Amino acid sequence: MIRIGRYRGTLLAAAGLAAVLMAAACTPRIDQRGNKPDEEQVVLINPGVDDKTRVAELIGTPSAISTFDDRTWYYISKRTETTAFFDPNVVDQEVLAIAFDESGIVENMRIYGPEDGRTIAYVDRTTPTEGNELTLMQQLLGNLGRFNPEGDERPSQ
Numbered sequence: 001m002i003r004i005g006r007y008r009g010t011l012l013a014a015a016g017l018a019a020v021l022m023a024a025a026c027t028p029r030i031d032q033r034g035n036k037p038d039e040e041q042v043v044l045i046n047p048g049v050d051d052k053t054r055v056a057e058l059i060g061t062p063s064a065i066s067t068f069d070d071r072t073w074y075y076i077s078k079r080t081e082t083t084a085f086f087d088p089n090v091v092d093q094e095v096l097a098i099a100f101d102e103s104g105i106v107e108n109m110r111i112y113g114p115e116d117g118r119t120i121a122y123v124d125r126t127t128p129t130e131g132n133e134l135t136l137m138q139q140l141l142g143n144l145g146r147f148n149p150e151g152d153e154r155p156s157q
Helices: 002-025 052-059 136-141
Strands: 029-034 072-082 089-100 106-112
Touching: 052 072
Parallel strands: none
Antiparallel strands: 029 072, 072 089, 089 106
């Protein structure tokens, strides 16, 4: 009876520590990726007035610039929540596109959300190769008898 009382505090502390660790393992991890400009700064951009330099001063450099010309800047951001070993869950996803005219003045701004995205279907075809397809045994035993140890030219030491 004395021994149980002596270890009771240690057992309670260990149980409490285990409960805290289990609760911490189930706490979701939030990941913010990309450049999400501050909304207060975005509303300060005036289409028809501000240029690329002013936009960069207000909200920073873009995540991407349009492929064929530099007239559209994209600010891409994504926030995910991951719990333990499960797949990440997208909490927020946003793309701010700012279009400029030929002289570099803001023409318009648009915000795209997850509903504007499209799923891309990947092609799962494989390119055929010429030749024979060998089994594992054919690969392992195929070179037996093809070696010539007498004709092996090794540099002398």
